[in-house]
Amino acid sequence: MDIKEIFKQLDLQDTDINGGTLAVFSPTDGARIGQVKIDSSAAIDSKIDQAQVAFKEWRNVPAPRRGELVRILGNILRDKKEALGSLVSLECGKIYQEGLGEVQEMIDICDFAVGQARQLYGLTIASERPSHKMREYWQPMGPIGVISAFNFPVAVWAWNTALAVVCGNSVLWKPSEKTPLTAIACQKIFAQAVAEFGDDAPEYLSQIIIGEREAGEQLVASTKVPVISATGSSAMGRLVGTQVAKRFGRSLLELGGNNAIIVAPTADLSIAFQGILFGAVGTCGQRCTSTRRIFVHADVYDQLVPKLKRAYAQVKIGDPLDESILVGPLVDKDAFNNMQAALVLAKKNGGDIIGGERVLEDKYPAGYYVQPAIVEMQGDVDNVREETFAPILYVFKYTDLEEAIHRQNDVPQGLSSAIFTRDVLEAEIFTSESGSDCGIANVNIGTSGAEIGGAFGGEKETGGGRESGSDAWKVYMRRMTSTLNYSKELPLAQGIKLDLSDFD
Numbered sequence: 001m002d003i004k005e006i007f008k009q010l011d012l013q014d015t016d017i018n019g020g021t022l023a024v025f026s027p028t029d030g031a032r033i034g035q036v037k038i039d040s041s042a043a044i045d046s047k048i049d050q051a052q053v054a055f056k057e058w059r060n061v062p063a064p065r066r067g068e069l070v071r072i073l074g075n076i077l078r079d080k081k082e083a084l085g086s087l088v089s090l091e092c093g094k095i096y097q098e099g100l101g102e103v104q105e106m107i108d109i110c111d112f113a114v115g116q117a118r119q120l121y122g123l124t125i126a127s128e129r130p131s132h133k134m135r136e137y138w139q140p141m142g143p144i145g146v147i148s149a150f151n152f153p154v155a156v157w158a159w160n161t162a163l164a165v166v167c168g169n170s171v172l173w174k175p176s177e178k179t180p181l182t183a184i185a186c187q188k189i190f191a192q193a194v195a196e197f198g199d200d201a202p203e204y205l206s207q208i209i210i211g212e213r214e215a216g217e218q219l220v221a222s223t224k225v226p227v228i229s230a231t232g233s234s235a236m237g238r239l240v241g242t243q244v245a246k247r248f249g250r251s252l253l254e255l256g257g258n259n260a261i262i263v264a265p266t267a268d269l270s271i272a273f274q275g276i277l278f279g280a281v282g283t284c285g286q287r288c289t290s291t292r293r294i295f296v297h298a299d300v301y302d303q304l305v306p307k308l309k310r311a312y313a314q315v316k317i318g319d320p321l322d323e324s325i326l327v328g329p330l331v332d333k334d335a336f337n338n339m340q341a342a343l344v345l346a347k348k349n350g351g352d353i354i355g356g357e358r359v360l361e362d363k364y365p366a367g368y369y370v371q372p373a374i375v376e377m378q379g380d381v382d383n384v385r386e387e388t389f390a391p392i393l394y395v396f397k398y399t400d401l402e403e404a405i406h407r408q409n410d411v412p413q414g415l416s417s418a419i420f421t422r423d424v425l426e427a428e429i430f431t432s433e434s435g436s437d438c439g440i441a442n443v444n445i446g447t448s449g450a451e452i453g454g455a456f457g458g459e460k461e462t463g464g465g466r467e468s469g470s471d472a473w474k475v476y477m478r479r480m481t482s483t484l485n486y487s488k489e490l491p492l493a494q495g496i497k498l499d500l501s502d503f504d
Contacts, residue, residue, distance in 0.1 A: 343375070
């Protein structure tokens with residue numbers, strides 16, 4: 001599917017993708033594929049006000065009816081899956097199958113949210129006072145601000161929006177300045193869903209804010225936006241979390257990951273190999289859940305690591321829209337420079353490096369394709385604590401599981417982790433209170449990728465936020481406790497007696 005056909009199927013007109021000042025480049029070849037309009041500060045303020053108006057209408061629509069809008073959205077995404085998946089690949093550089101997979105995540109969260117619309121459960125609580133009932137309700141919060149990163153340009157919006165909308169909120173989405181075209185396409189798809197849904201969906205229920213850092217800062221600072229969901233680096237999260245906390249808002253932070261896999265002596269090395277390979281090189285190492293480090297037991301080190309090296313030398317690198325390709329480009333020159341700086345440091349620290357060099361430069365002089373790198377760390381270096389958003393896999397040897405878990409955890413980030421083992425005791429230790437300290441702890445499956453049904457997120461500098469399944473819907477709602485007295489008396493809590501006879 002060529003770019004014109006992609007734009008046509010997604011109803012992207014020339015006025016949508018051209019005529020502005022924000023240039024959009026494809027990582028595939030560095031070509032400019034759009035030049036979109038940036039929202040002014042006044043326009044952003046206006047959109048925030050419009051989101052408040054939409055929220056006040058939408059919160060009164062019954063939740064199951066709100067779920068119907070999300071059901072329609074999911075069905076339109078099914079129809080647009082190939083075109084939107086292609087645009088994801090074109091704009092952020094991930095391979096076509098991963099682009100399709102990202103749109104499938106959007107469809108899956110829509111399905112999940114439709115069911116959730118009938119399960120916004122509170123509690124009935126036993127009161128200590130006679131003839132009293134206590135109940136806990138969950139109410140909509142207001143406009144939800146979503147800030148997403150380039151590497152998942154559409155799924156993050158869907159994870160937040162599907163749940164936020166069924167919970168009765170409006171949404172303001174500030175996409176990465178590197179991937180605004182996918183955001184514009186999603187907004188058109190949402191508008192199509194609203195048109196099919198009917199008149200009880202207000203205008204401005206979902207809006208996008210196009211801009212660079214200043215646009216995000218304005219959204220984050222607004223007291224009219226009670227919840228900010230931000231996905232990006234830990235450095236960005238520190239700024240967002242601090243600013244939102246200053247105004248007593250609520251933040252959902254999905255930040256960096258420095259994810260590790262432990263390969264135990266009993267591991268099935270065939271599936272460990274597969275999990276490590278895709279986890280490390282998928283999306284050219286630009287997933288927050290990408291595998292960055294592996295700790296391999298000394299008994300199986302010489303079986304697994306040489307096989308990984310051979311695979312790295314054979315991996316197919318190139319145009320992400322070519323379905324035979326496994327590794328597409330880095331997003332831009334800065335990402336390439338950061339990768340090279342990390343490899344220079346690794347070599348200085350005694351690392352034995354294979355790969356990491358730029359490739360296909362003759363064919364794509366403005367595209368930054370790289371050979372994925374394996375770095376065997378030697379000597380006193382027992383860990384790597386910095387995350388580099390690139391396909392670098394650091395390899396360490398271990399002999400004691402407790403030591404390996406400690407080294408895995410001994411980083412600032414705490415997103416995803418995994419162990420490959422056939423020993424049930426090792427699996428149970430890894431997922432126990434003394435095991436992995438990450439938000440995701442897998443057994444016999446890699447660090448990369450997650451299912452919609454489970455809450456997604458991590459601890460420490462990963463931010464503590466949770467999106468998608470489980471009870472993640474609660475972040476988009478406020479909790480209300482209500483006590484109802486159906487007697488003709490007014491007993492006080494804790495048995496307090498109050499003589500009011502002097503006031504007769």
